[in-house]
Amino acid sequence: MLLTPVALPHASRLINHGPTVLITTEHQGRRNVMAAAWSMPVEFTPPRIAVVIDKSTFTRELLQASGRFAIGLPPAGLAELTFAVGSESGRDVDKFARHQLVCTPGPVLGLPLVAGCVAWLELRHIPEPHTETAYDTVFGEVVSAQADARVFAQGRWSFRDDNTELHTLHHLGGGNFAVPSRVVRAGSRDKAN
Amino acid sequence: MLLTPVALPHASRLINHGPTVLITTEHQGRRNVMAAAWSMPVEFTPPRIAVVIDKSTFTRELLQASGRFAIGLPPAGLAELTFAVGSESGRDVDKFARHQLVCTPGPVLGLPLVAGCVAWLELRHIPEPHTETAYDTVFGEVVSAQADARVFAQGRWSFRDDNTELHTLHHLGGGNFAVPSRVVRAGSRDKAN
Numbered sequence: 001m002l003l004t005p006v007a008l009p010h011a012s013r014l015i016n017h018g019p020t021v022l023i024t025t026e027h028q029g030r031r032n033v034m035a036a037a038w039s040m041p042v043e044f045t046p047p048r049i050a051v052v053i054d055k056s057t058f059t060r061e062l063l064q065a066s067g068r069f070a071i072g073l074p075p076a077g078l079a080e081l082t083f084a085v086g087s088e089s090g091r092d093v094d095k096f097a098r099h100q101l102v103c104t105p106g107p108v109l110g111l112p113l114v115a116g117c118v119a120w121l122e123l124r125h126i127p128e129p130h131t132e133t134a135y136d137t138v139f140g141e142v143v144s145a146q147a148d149a150r151v152f153a154q155g156r157w158s159f160r161d162d163n164t165e166l167h168t169l170h171h172l173g174g175g176n177f178a179v180p181s182r183v184v185r186a187g188s189r190d191k192a193n
Numbered sequence: 194m195l196l197t198p199v200a201l202p203h204a205s206r207l208i209n210h211g212p213t214v215l216i217t218t219e220h221q222g223r224r225n226v227m228a229a230a231w232s233m234p235v236e237f238t239p240p241r242i243a244v245v246i247d248k249s250t251f252t253r254e255l256l257q258a259s260g261r262f263a264i265g266l267p268p269a270g271l272a273e274l275t276f277a278v279g280s281e282s283g284r285d286v287d288k289f290a291r292h293q294l295v296c297t298p299g300p301v302l303g304l305p306l307v308a309g310c311v312a313w314l315e316l317r318h319i320p321e322p323h324t325e326t327a328y329d330t331v332f333g334e335v336v337s338a339q340a341d342a343r344v345f346a347q348g349r350w351s352f353r354d355d356n357t358e359l360h361t362l363h364h365l366g367g368g369n370f371a372v373p374s375r376v377v378r379a380g381s382r383d384k385a386n
Contacts, residue, residue, distance in 0.1 A: 016230055017363035017371050018211010037209055038233040042245050042328040050243065050330060052235050076377050083379035131324055135235040137243060139328065157365045170210035170363070170373050172350045175380035178210050178373030180363055184269050186276035187368035 003104075003146045006119070010155035011145035012041035014073065014119045015049060017157070017180065019168035020082060022072040023053065024103070024112045025062035031112060033095050034059045035086030037171040039071070047142035049123065054136050058090040064132075067125045068109050069140060072117035075151075075166045076179050081116075083175045108144040118166050119147040159183055196297075196339045199312070203348035204338035205234035207266065207312045208242060210350070210373060212361035213275060215265040216246065217296070217305045218255035224305060226288050227252045228279030230364040232264070240335035242316065247329050251283040257325075260318045261302045262333060265310035268344075268359045269372050274309075276368045301337040311359050312340040352376055 006014065015021065020037045038052035051071075053060050063069045074082045085095050096103065096112070103112035106122040113120040123140030131137045151158060151166040159167050159180055169177040199207065208214065213230045231245035244264075246253050256262045267275045278288050289296065289305070296305035299315040306313040316333030324330045344351060344359040352360050352374060362370040 013366050017365050018230075018233075038235065040211075040231040040233045040243070040245065042231065042330055048328065050233070050328065052233065076375075079377045079379040087380065128324070131321070135241065135243065135332065137235055137330075156367070156369075157371070159365075159371055164375075167375075169377065172210050172352075172376070173206050174349070175378060176349075177377045177379065178350070178352055179375040179377055180371030180373045181375040182269075182357075182360075182372040183365070184272045184362065184370045184372055185368060186272040186370065187280065 002148045002150060004149040006145035006147050006152065007155065008047050008142060008145060009045050011047040011121060011142040012044045012049065013155060014121060014145060014147065014152065015039055015041055018170055019073050020171045020177065022074055022082065022085065022114055022117065023051065023059055024070045024072065024114060025059050025066065026111055027062045027066035030062060031096065032058045032062055032090035033085050033101065033114065034090065035082045042139065048139060049142065050137050050139050052136050053138050055132070063125060063138065068111060069123055069125065070106055070111035070113060071121040071123065072114040073119040073168050075118045075168060077165050078116055079169055079177050082169060106144055118151050118168065121145050195341045195343060197342040199338035199340050199345070200348065201240050201335060201338060202238050204240040204314060204335040205237045205242065206348060207314065207338060207340065207345065208232055208234055211363055212266050213364040213370065215267055215275065215278065215307055215310065216244065216252055217263045217265065217307060218252050218259065219304055220255045220259035223255060224289060225251045225255055225283035226278050226294065226307065227283065228275045235332065241332060242335065243330050243332050245329050246331050256318060256331065261304060262316055262318065263299055263304035263306060264314040264316065265307040266312040266361050268311045268361060270358050271309055272362055272370050275362060299337055311344050311361065314338050
């Protein structure tokens with residue numbers, strides 16, 4: 001993994017464009033990984049995000065018991081894996097073993113970061129019982145962020161023709177993922193932001 | 194506008210892949226449009242979404258006063274407009290007039306739907322004061338959904354080489370938008386879902 005630290009004020013940009021993510025959790029020796037299409041930043045500083053995780057999932061159980069979770073952004077080459085771990089339950093099978101996932105421990109919380117992803121976030125859970133119950137919407141604050149410098153550097157994504165296999169996945173439904181292969185630039189007079 | 198109704202159980206799929214949206218609001222003759230990069234579905238049935246709208250914005254004021262809002266999905270050809278209405282405040286200027294926007298009234302709530310978008314949702318606001326205050330996160334339930342049949346039909350997006358100008362925008366920051374023109378298919382043995 002070509003991990004490069006991402007400054008925390010830039011962490012929310014990693015999911016600004018709506019990618020599907022892999023959520024990893026671990027608690028007292030039990031661990032899981034699942035895919036989630038529904039996530040978004042809610043704040044840049046402090047970097048906070050919201051993600052929808054069904055209350056019936058093993059991930060929710062581990063997340064709420066441990067108070068932490070990690071997010072990885074799978075690129076185009078991991079579409080099959082992403083679809084698979086979004087279709088299985090970790091209660092029934094150790095998905096890390098089944099899919100022979102290689103992981104490294106996150107730098108702050110030690111959570112498993114899935115190799116082959118192009119960005120990783122570690123988050124502390126911000127308990128919001130009502131929102132979790134009513135909308136399955138879970139909030140977290142980013143405490144570490146890293147990215148693959150070939151595709152995210154100086155706080156920005158760089159999707160180019162020479163790194164298409166590192167572009168993120170955006171689930172359309174039914175195992176079809178859109179990949180952001182083209183970049184359109186607007187507001188050329190105000191590009192410093 | 195080539196409006197085709199979208200069945201409500203399919204409405205959440207319109208934003209499943211993380212597009213940047215235009216939010217339109219109207220209350221007692223005042224109206225506004227802004228861009229929002231941070232939104233996600235939270236439920237398919239009933240179709241509900243969450244979107245981050247800063248509490249200082251004119252849009253939040255109109256939304257909370259009227260209890261309703263609409264969402265349009267701008268395609269690649271509207272990148273300049275999307276960036277512009279995300280950078281101006283509707284308190285200072287009528288953005289509809291300034292950008293010569295053509296709108297049609299939504300079928301259920303009568304909210305302005307921006308011509309040139311490729312999908313439109315009308316939503317009733319679900320008041321959640323704590324989440325709105327703490328995270329600027331606003332929930333809504335979809336009451337009407339429509340899409341341009343050239344790019345979304347039978348409940349599915351169809352991003353093809355012959356309709357690239359209708360592909361959605363995904364904001365990377367600073368006016369750079371990714372466009373998901375390539376589609377990767379996974380789970381070929383389970384494509385019916």
